[in-house]
Amino acid sequence: MASLKPVSTSLPKYGVGSQPFTVFIEGNIGSGKTTFIEHFKKFEDKVCAIAEPVDKWRNFKGHNLLELMYIDPDRWAMPFQSYVMLTMLERHTQITDKPIKILERSLYSAKYCFVENLHKSGLIHDGMYEILKQWYNYVEDITHVQADLIVYLRTTPEVVYERIRKRARSEEACVPLEYIKQLHELHEDWLIRNRVGHNIKVLEIEADLDLSEIDREYKRSESVITATMQQQTQRPAVTASPSKRSDYLG
Numbered sequence: 001m002a003s004l005k006p007v008s009t010s011l012p013k014y015g016v017g018s019q020p021f022t023v024f025i026e027g028n029i030g031s032g033k034t035t036f037i038e039h040f041k042k043f044e045d046k047v048c049a050i051a052e053p054v055d056k057w058r059n060f061k062g063h064n065l066l067e068l069m070y071i072d073p074d075r076w077a078m079p080f081q082s083y084v085m086l087t088m089l090e091r092h093t094q095i096t097d098k099p100i101k102i103l104e105r106s107l108y109s110a111k112y113c114f115v116e117n118l119h120k121s122g123l124i125h126d127g128m129y130e131i132l133k134q135w136y137n138y139v140e141d142i143t144h145v146q147a148d149l150i151v152y153l154r155t156t157p158e159v160v161y162e163r164i165r166k167r168a169r170s171e172e173a174c175v176p177l178e179y180i181k182q183l184h185e186l187h188e189d190w191l192i193r194n195r196v197g198h199n200i201k202v203l204e205i206e207a208d209l210d211l212s213e214i215d216r217e218y219k220r221s222e223s224v225i226t227a228t229m230q231q232q233t234q235r236p237a238v239t240a241s242p243s244k245r246s247d248y249l250g
């Protein structure tokens with residue numbers, strides 16, 4: 001059978017020019033991403049804030065895929081990851097008329113942290129891993145993923161482990177500290193050591209700070225988001241019309 005031709009690099013990607021300045025909020029489980037995004041809801045006239053679709057994962061046509069992934073990863077980690085990819089891609093391509101889009105997590109944390117960890121831990125077979133990687137490569141070949149800034153809620157595993165226990169999400173009841181440590185190192189490889197060689201600006205937030213002290217970090221991130229947007233609008237707008245970039249926080 002003739003081999004499929006590779007996707008032509010000359011074809012325009014789906015979604016080019018359709019997305020505004022886009023920020024990913026990344027961090028370990030329990031690092032405070034949802035709480036951080038709630039803080040930005042007060043800028044709702046300028047910010048389209050999109051939470052991670054955990055509810056979709058916990059009830060997909062009556063199936064709790066998140067729970068199935070945790071209790072039977074050999075069987076359910078792969079289908080769970082494929083549904084994560086679908087739901088995250090829906091968010092990356094979601095249209096908004098607001099000048100700033102803030103996403104909780106991204107295709108990239110699923111790829112570089114969770115899928116990597118499942119494979120390193122032997123919870124997904126090499127064949128499954130290769131299928132998922134090929135899906136990621138194809139999706140990135142044909143779809144424009146707007147990524148202008150990553151806000152990394154940097155934490156220590158022990159701190160977030162306690163937060164997860166207090167939050168007491170039933171599906172996470174059996175998550176061991178070792179799993180959180182593995183995810184921490186993969187976030188550090190990706191966002192601090194830049195082992196994947198991405199060129200997205202990363203803002204590191206001290207997310208171990210308690211709720212009573214972290215406000216200063218939220219304020220700092222507002223300033224960096226605004227400043228990064230201004231720097232970008234001084235360069236020719238490549239992937240979104242300048243009009244989408246005219247407004248700022250504040």
Ligand SMILES: Nc1ncnc2c1ncn2[C@@H]1O[C@H](COP(=O)(O)OP(=O)(O)O)[C@@H](O)[C@H]1O
Pocket residue numbers: 027028029030031032033034035036163164166167207208209210211212214
């Ligand atoms: N800075 C913080 N200090 C202490 N607890 C926090 C902080 N941020 C969030 N939490 C709490 O920790 C738990 C996880 O926060 P959440 O925002 O759901 O994290 P994520 O979305 O990253 O999993 C929640 O119970 C939340 O109330």
Ligand SMILES: Nc1nc2c(ncn2[C@H]2C[C@H](O)[C@@H](COP(=O)(O)O)O2)c(=O)[nH]1
Pocket residue numbers: 027028029030031033052054066069080081084109110111114115172
């Ligand atoms: N196996 C995977 N699990 C994932 C992925 N993305 C999120 N998750 C899990 C981790 C948590 O139990 C829950 C929500 O994450 P929070 O950090 O918001 O608490 O979903 C993934 O890609 N693979």
